[in-house]
Each structure stands twice: as structure tokens, then as C-alpha cells.
Amino acid sequence: DTEVTQTPKHLVMGMTNKKSLKCEQHMGHRAMYWYKQKAKKPPELMFVYSYEKLSINESVPSRFSPECPNSSLLNLHLHALQPEDSALYLCASSRVDMGFRTGELFFGEGSRLTVL
Amino acid sequence: SQQGEEDPQALSIQEGENATMNCSYKTSINNLQWYRQNSGRGLVHLILIRSNEREKHSGRLRVTLDTSKKSSSLLITASRAADTASYFCATDSGAGSYQLTFGKGTKLSVIP
Numbered sequence: 001d002t003e004v005t006q007t008p009k010h011l012v013m014g015m016t017n018k019k020s021l022k023c024e025q026h027m028g029h030r031a032m033y034w035y036k037q038k039a040k041k042p043p044e045l046m047f048v049y050s051y052e053k054l055s056i057n058e059s060v061p062s063r064f065s066p067e068c069p070n071s072s073l074l075n076l077h078l079h080a081l082q083p084e085d086s087a088l089y090l091c092a093s094s095r096v097d098m099g100f101r102t103g104e105l106f107f108g109e110g111s112r113l114t115v116l
Numbered sequence: 117s118q119q120g121e122e123d124p125q126a127l128s129i130q131e132g133e134n135a136t137m138n139c140s141y142k143t144s145i146n147n148l149q150w151y152r153q154n155s156g157r158g159l160v161h162l163i164l165i166r167s168n169e170r171e172k173h174s175g176r177l178r179v180t181l182d183t184s185k186k187s188s189s190l191l192i193t194a195s196r197a198a199d200t201a202s203y204f205c206a207t208d209s210g211a212g213s214y215q216l217t218f219g220k221g222t223k224l225s226v227i228p
Contacts, residue, residue: 004158031214042204042218043159056215090158094214102208102216104149107158 006091006108014116015081021111023074023091032074033105034066035090043090049074050096081115088112121219122205128225135192137222139205140185146208148181149216150190153202162190162203195226 004025013019023032031050035043048056049068057066063085065077074091089112092105123138139148147166151159165172165181165188172179178191192199204221 033214033216042221045215045217048214050214088156092159102147102214104161104164105151105159105216106161107151109158110156112156 004091004093004106004108006089006111008111009109010112010114012114012116013078013081015083017081018077018079020078021076021089021091021113023076023108024072025093025106026072027093027106028071029093029106030071030096031094032068033092033094034074034076035092037088037090037110039087047076078113081113083115086113086115122203122222124222125220126223126225128227129195131195131197131226131228133195135195135199135224135226137190137203137224139188139190139219141188141205141207141219142186143207143209145183148179148188149206149208150177150179150188151204151206151218153204153221155201159204192224195224197226197228200224200226 007022033048034046036046037043045058046060047066052068063080067075088110090110091108094103094105097103121140129135145167147164149164150162152162153159163174163177163179165179176193181188202221202223205219206216208216
């Protein structure tokens with residue numbers, strides 16, 4: 001199984017809502033990532049978890065709250081978002097390299113978020 | 117911050133022609149990777165080239181890396197309509213663990 005599964009595929013939420021994006025992989029990867037991608041732009045790294053611990057937070061606003069409950073699951077909790085947060089949110093996973101070099105990332109299809 | 121800059125931003129070719137995309141980066145790297153993204157979909161890994169490698173092949177793909185010029189190129193030979201997608205280079209600078217930074221991408225259109 002070489003899939004990363006993201007749910008939901010589409011999400012529309014108001015600025016006062018609380019919602020979550022979910023990501024699951026069963027490849028035994030111990031590094032998992034959240035990227036944000038605006039239209040016609042490259043993906044931008046938000047968070048990295050390695051061995052279920054947050055290792056990188058790229059100065060993301062606190063209205064985005066990541067969670068890694070186990071080695072297969074990654075969540076992104078959303079609260080009080082702004083319209084400019086509307087984007088494609090991509091989850092990815094990879095093997096862990098003890099030399100801290102990033103290998104091949106396996107991406108999900110993304111969750112397209114619209115904030116009204 | 118973005119590390120890689122792809123060139124050209126957009127490329128339109130006829131089916132059967134070769135497509136060449138270039139990527140330049142600013143800092144030293146551990147490896148450089150190329151990904152493909154069909155419109156609005158997830159990214160698919162194409163090829164990884166390590167900093168001590170100069171050229172790598174995978175099927176119709178050929179990647180070169182020139183660390184002295186801090187640049188890489190992706191060549192797709194005998195292009196097909198199905199190759200229509202955006203192509204991104206991504207660099208692992210080793211500045212932190214698992215920090216892969218994507219360039220702006222090249223949008224390739226292959227006309228049947």
C-alpha cells in the first residue's frame with residue numbers, strides 16, 4: 001500500500017467554525033508533513049512530525065493546530081480561519097533517514113479548503 | 117522561503133518532442149528532487165538526485181545536477197499528452213531535518 005489518504009477532499013467553513021483535516025498512511029513511514037498550496041504557487045511547508053513528535057513548525061499561525069495521534073495518522077485542526085487561508089492542504093509522508101536527509105515524499109490528493 | 121526557481125514558468129510543446137525544464141537554487145543541498153502535479157491533485161515523486169551525482173535516468177526522464185552552478189535540469193523525452201502537468205524541483209538543504217523546499221514550478225502543456 002503506497003497511498004496517503006486525506007479526508008475530506010473538499011471543505012467549506014466559516015471563520016468561526018472548528019474543523020479538522022485528516023491524513024492516514026500505512027507505509028510505515030515515521031515522518032509526516034503538512035504543506036499548504038495556493039493556486040499557481042508551489043507547496044509551502046507548514047509542519048513536520050518525525051516519530052510522532054513535532055520537529056518543524058514553519059511559523060504557522062496558531063489557528064492551525066497539528067496533531068499526530070499515532071504513526072499512521074496526522075490531523076490538522078482548524079479554528080477561526082481567515083479567507084486567505086483558503087488553499088489546497090497536502091499531507092505527505094516519508095521514511096526517516098538518520099542523517100536527516102529528506103527522501104522521497106508520498107503525497108495525498110489534498111483537501112481543498114474554502115473559508116467564507 | 118523558496119529555494120528552487122524553475123525556468124521556464126510555462127512550456128508548450130507538440131507530442132513527441134522533448135521538454136527541458138531547469139531549476140536553480142541558492143544554498144548547498146543534500147539532494148534535489150523533481151515532482152509532477154496534475155491540476156489540483158497531489159504531487160507525485162519522479163526522481164531524486166544526490167549532491168554527489170551528476171546525472172540520473174528513469175524511463176523517459178533524465179535529470180542532471182551541477183552543484184557548482186547550483187542548477188538542475190529535467191528532460192522528458194518523446195513527450196505525451198499525459199505528461200501535461202506542473203513540474204516542481206525541491207531541495208533538501210539539510211538545514212533542518214526533513215525540510216524539503218519547492219521551487220515555483222514549470223507548467224508543461226503537451227499538445228496532441
